[in-house]
Amino acid sequence: MHSAYEHARDTYEAIGIGTEDVLQKLAAIPISLHCWQGDDVGGFEKTGGGEIGGGLAVTGNHPGKARTPDELRRDLEQALALIPGKHRLNLHACYGELGGKKVERTDLTVAHFQGWIDWCRARGLGFDFNPTYFAHPLAADGFTLSHRDENVRQFWIAHGRACRRIAADAARQLGKTAVTNFWVPDGSKDSPADRKAPRERLAASLDEIFVEPIEAKLNLDAVESKLFGIGSESYVVGSHEFYLGYAVRNQKLLCLDAGHFHPTESVADKISSVLQFVPAILLHVSRGVRWDSDHVVLFDDATRAMLEEVVRGNFLARTFIGLDFFDASINRVAAWVIGARNVLKALLVALLEPAAKLREWENAGDLTARLAWLEEVKTLPFGAVWDEHCRRQDVPVGAAWIEEVRRYEHAVLTARG
Numbered sequence: 001m002h003s004a005y006e007h008a009r010d011t012y013e014a015i016g017i018g019t020e021d022v023l024q025k026l027a028a029i030p031i032s033l034h035c036w037q038g039d040d041v042g043g044f045e046k047t048g049g050g051e052i053g054g055g056l057a058v059t060g061n062h063p064g065k066a067r068t069p070d071e072l073r074r075d076l077e078q079a080l081a082l083i084p085g086k087h088r089l090n091l092h093a094c095y096g097e098l099g100g101k102k103v104e105r106t107d108l109t110v111a112h113f114q115g116w117i118d119w120c121r122a123r124g125l126g127f128d129f130n131p132t133y134f135a136h137p138l139a140a141d142g143f144t145l146s147h148r149d150e151n152v153r154q155f156w157i158a159h160g161r162a163c164r165r166i167a168a169d170a171a172r173q174l175g176k177t178a179v180t181n182f183w184v185p186d187g188s189k190d191s192p193a194d195r196k197a198p199r200e201r202l203a204a205s206l207d208e209i210f211v212e213p214i215e216a217k218l219n220l221d222a223v224e225s226k227l228f229g230i231g232s233e234s235y236v237v238g239s240h241e242f243y244l245g246y247a248v249r250n251q252k253l254l255c256l257d258a259g260h261f262h263p264t265e266s267v268a269d270k271i272s273s274v275l276q277f278v279p280a281i282l283l284h285v286s287r288g289v290r291w292d293s294d295h296v297v298l299f300d301d302a303t304r305a306m307l308e309e310v311v312r313g314n315f316l317a318r319t320f321i322g323l324d325f326f327d328a329s330i331n332r333v334a335a336w337v338i339g340a341r342n343v344l345k346a347l348l349v350a351l352l353e354p355a356a357k358l359r360e361w362e363n364a365g366d367l368t369a370r371l372a373w374l375e376e377v378k379t380l381p382f383g384a385v386w387d388e389h390c391r392r393q394d395v396p397v398g399a400a401w402i403e404e405v406r407r408y409e410h411a412v413l414t415a416r417g
């Protein structure tokens with residue numbers, strides 16, 4: 001045991017926080033690692049188009065982007081080796097292993113994802129899933145599940161159904177519940193004349209997808225709203241109000257993406273509101289810079305406040321945490337490591353908060369003590385507890401992980417050309 005940790009343990013002990021207990025809790029919280037950071041949301045369909053579409057944009061050309069499932073898995077393994085704890089894989093449907101064949105998204109089955117599932121099993125990872133409603137000719141005009149063309153709409157319904165089955169099959173094999181997250185890009189650049197009909201169709205499509213009963217033990221569905229996207233500046237069919245209503249009515253998970261709201265809105269503040277009415281939430285931890293730019297997650301106020309709310313509300317059991325960013329301007333493995341470590345660090349600080357004491361002061365009307373302590377807590381020695389966590393979880397302590405990424409970059413990534 002390290003003396004800096006012992007000192008920190010005593011400091012927290014003095015304010016009624018047991019660091020041993022906190023470290024145990026932290027070790028049990030999985031983060032779902034998004035596959036799409038490793039290859040700039042490319043996927044493996046090799047349809048030739050190359051356009052991501054859906055208003056998603058990745059900038060940067062750092063060398064070493066994963067080109068195959070094996071490369072992507074290898075990169076994820078390297079990232080996971082530098083992130084303390086046991087985590088999960090968050091896979092998009094366009095990352096199937098199709099054996100060089102063209103497989104329609106409606107025809108995807110668990111067989112196309114068996115390589116990923118086996119990989120998860122061998123590493124003790126859980127598996128989360130996402131239907132892919134972009135990078136496809138039938139999504140090219142900006143509408144999918146809300147499309148006015150019944151054939152197009154049915155195509156995307158069939159895709160959604162296929163994805164839920166794949167997630168359930170994966171969950172059955174792994175013995176761990178999967179979360180399947182539905183995000184569609186549907187919307188329009190300029191003001192539509194009819195805001196209602198696409199929303200009616202989106203609700204109907206979701207109903208048709210979810211009509212197939214799947215045990216909650218295997219798969220949980222989440223729906224993700226968005227404020228606007230590139231090409232859907234004036235109207236997004238799946239707005240916050242739309243999905244909040246849908247999730248409440250159908251008791252689905254609500255996905256809150258940190259980049260999908262007005263920049264001055266607090267996503268943290270939404271958590272204890274929506275959890276009054278939906279069974280659980282999925283957090284897409286992300287960082288928007290001026291817009292939904294999906295920058296790498298920092299250990300910043302917004303991220304800390306979100307996880308603080310999860311812990312303060314005792315919502316950990318009803319919160320699924322995933323990362324959602326894509327930065328191609330830096331080492332992609334490092335991007336995962338930085339983002340995941342920051343989320344875990346934010347969780348740690350939240351778990352170390354003397355929440356009971358703060359509430360006591362608040363309830364007693366001692367707002368001076370509340371403010372004073374909230375500020376004092378900020379300089380308590382959580383860094384030593386974090387280092388101890390990394391040590392115990394057998395990952396590099398402090399900045400030592402950067403050297404490992406550099407080594408990996410030289411040995412593996414640069415060779416990819």
Ligand code: RNT
Pocket residue numbers: 036041056092130183224226257284292324
């Ligand atoms: C897009 C959403 C969505 C995507 C992924 C790739 O704005 O955030 O979650 O990032 O599905």
Ligand code: ZN
Pocket residue numbers: 183224257284324
């Ligand atoms: Zn998202």
